Amino acid sequence: MADTSRAKPRNPIAKLARSLAKRLRRAREGGDERRFLNQARGIVHVGANSGQEAPSYARLGVPVFWIEPLPDVFAVLQERISSHPLQTAVRALVSDSDGAEVDFHVAGESSSMFAFAEHKKLWPEIDASGVVRLTTSRLDTLMQAHGLSSPPYDALVIDTQGAELLVLQGAGDRLAGFERIVAEAADFEAYRGATNVDELTAFLAGHGFRLQHKASMASLKGVGTYYNLYFRRSH
Template identity: 45%
Template sequence: MKSSWPRAVYRRVKRLLGREPDGFLRSVSGVIHVGANDGEERVAYDKFGLRVLWVEPIPTVFEQLESNLAPFPKQRAVQALVTDRDDRAYEFHISNNEGKSSSILDLKEHRDIWPGVQYTKTLSLQGVTLPSLLQRHEIDPAAYDALIMDTQGSELLVLQGAEALLPQFQFIKAEVADFEAYAGCCQLADLDAFMTGHGFKTYSKTPFARRAEGGAYYDVTYRRNA
């Protein structure tokens, strides 16, 4: 069936959805991945020959991450909770799916897609902005031209705390929903507005989980305007 969208809009949507979600990795040399979990993407990053800095806040998951990264000399990890403020205490909720849905925010409509996910405990963690994290660990930010976030609703806080660094990134990717998956979370429209206001445009957008009541989770990548 033919689309009823205006032709220009249809072409743009088809182009965005047709791009490989991680195709941009061919165009970068280094990645900062905030919300690492156990480093699931480490092999893919290695295939692209990338330098990678992983950031993971959960102590037990971080131990597994470091072990997983041992065979990859160009990849390193630091344990930290990246937010918009330095040294502020946060209640960080640990989820029962190996920590993959852990967040500083309460679960909300996330349950509509993954009803079995729940929090099992809470840790008190200190937040840190990305610029401060790099400075404290004597990491040169110029070595990384892509930022990837999987922080379960706090993506906007990460970006707000990293505004001084944004001009150096050519690509920024996030996992984000267009509904309130977590209470008060960053949603796709919020992220779009922030990125547009900081000189980025959408490069690709791929839905990967849909909500029966409407809405979806997306992998969305933004590219700095030329």
């Protein structure tokens, strides 16, 4: 998703100042996703898309389990991770129940179990291309079926465009094995019926996780902000 928060300045000095300000903000927030995960022993990534993060994960030298629901996108994912022996993938739609049939809205990297609401205000160029019928699986069911234990899989990345809370609810007792969680969420209704920042933070606080920092991905005055959220287990 593109950052639509403001136009890039043309003045090279202003551009440099903006770049430095962005680096300082990231330093305060604790860095980007790769840096946040550099102590992970293994990663479960729900909502893989085509596995754009595969090279960064490979540099961490840890096993990665990708989950992606769409067949054509899954084929690209498999090709991308084929050169990374520690990375495997399964095609599934993760939610809070097994065996439920749902409409899945196809829109590239913005594909979701939920239809667009105010998402179009931040990304007007993105359109849903259709709806497919998919069957859901719980995360704990998938982890058990594929022999994944935590540890070593102690980091969870969720990029499911509004279904993040459903994924967490479907983790069941497996949630206790994770130390770090990265998730996307908005503070407005980007998708109809989707979870938001406050709901996600409250749920994870009830399971022993603290919101360590949040990084703005895109923002629009009068609408709201889309964030990457970084959670750590409290000890």
